[in-house]
């Protein structure tokens with residue numbers, strides 16, 4: 411069975427997507443695939459319900475809701491949720507990120523130009539500079555900032571009122587946020603990896619919006635190789651679509667999907683080149699560990715953050731890797747994944763206490 415853009419569906423969305431595709435702008439396509447309301451969001455049932463209540467209550471009071479922190483690995487929908495929050499509140503949205511705010515003055519400029527009730531999305535909030543972070547505490551709590559003018563003993567702090575706003579902070583590393591900052595969020599949503607059924611629904615929805623004919627079985631194949639992550643599901647869908655158009659009849663069938671995903675080195679479990687490189691380095695070069703994550707990152711030629719935030723959470727979840735106080739350790743399943751026998755003296759077998767990750 412193939413699914414096509416439903417005749418009763420929103421054709422303007424379909425058409426604008428196809429135009430974006432023609433412009434070969436993948437980020438525009440990704441943005442256009444975002445669900446726009448909480449009701450349209452697939453999966454994340456708990457966060458959806460909790461957030462729904464927070465927003466409903468704020469709407470009924472006619473006041474901006476509490477500040478919201480969204481935590482979870484990349485690509486699970488933090489930006490999408492921030493946009494949904496603004497849309498559900500019919501409020502404007504301002505987008506910035508921690509690394510973009512290096513000085514407190516950068517933050518003061520943004521805060522002082524916010525409209526009443528505006529939603530400020532601060533991505534990678536854990537990467538903001540310390541002085542900016544301190545300014546944010548006051549802004550979140552009292553809707554006020556102190557702008558310091560001048561230097562040295564003559565410096566004066568000028569208080570500046572800012573209109574009530576809602577901060578939506580996003581982080582892949584909730585543990586790195588200082589307590590005082592975490593405490594100022596009235597609600598924290600922990601985003602979880604998606605189940606295959608949910609990703610299946612996301613793939614079919616995206617295929618419909620992109621006008622990609624895909625069989626139900628092929629959609630499931632893409633979903634099951636997407637490492638629990640919608641962004642990856644959408645990306646893989648675009649790659650199997652390319653393959654179907656260039657090397658087949660344009661319809662994504664299971665065989666086409668499998669051939670395309672093999673070509674892009676995504677295996678049946680969703681492990682990609684980086685995941686396998688990490689496991690390979692861990693087992694073959696470091697005898698299964700323990701080894702520090704920085705060393706592991708150098709060994710695979712990647713940034714430490716990429717290994718830590720993209721590859722590791724998935725490998726830990728699939729039971730291939732354990733984070734221990736002494737470093738990263740391969741599990742017997744990791745050795746088997748590489749077609750190797752786990753050594754009898756592998757670190758994993760030595761002491762269960764090794765795995766008490768602090």
Ligand SMILES: Nc1ncnc2c1ncn2[C@@H]1O[C@H](COP(=O)(O)OP(=O)(O)OP(=O)(O)O)[C@@H](O)[C@H]1O
Pocket residue numbers: 440441442443444445450451452453454483484485486487488489490491580612640641644
């Ligand atoms: N629940 C969902 N249902 C359907 N599509 C989703 C859902 N969540 C995310 N997506 C899709 O996945 C893509 C990535 O989502 P998004 O950019 O919101 O992730 P993110 O968590 O903000 O990632 P990062 O932190 O890396 O920016 C988007 O294109 C969006 O269409």
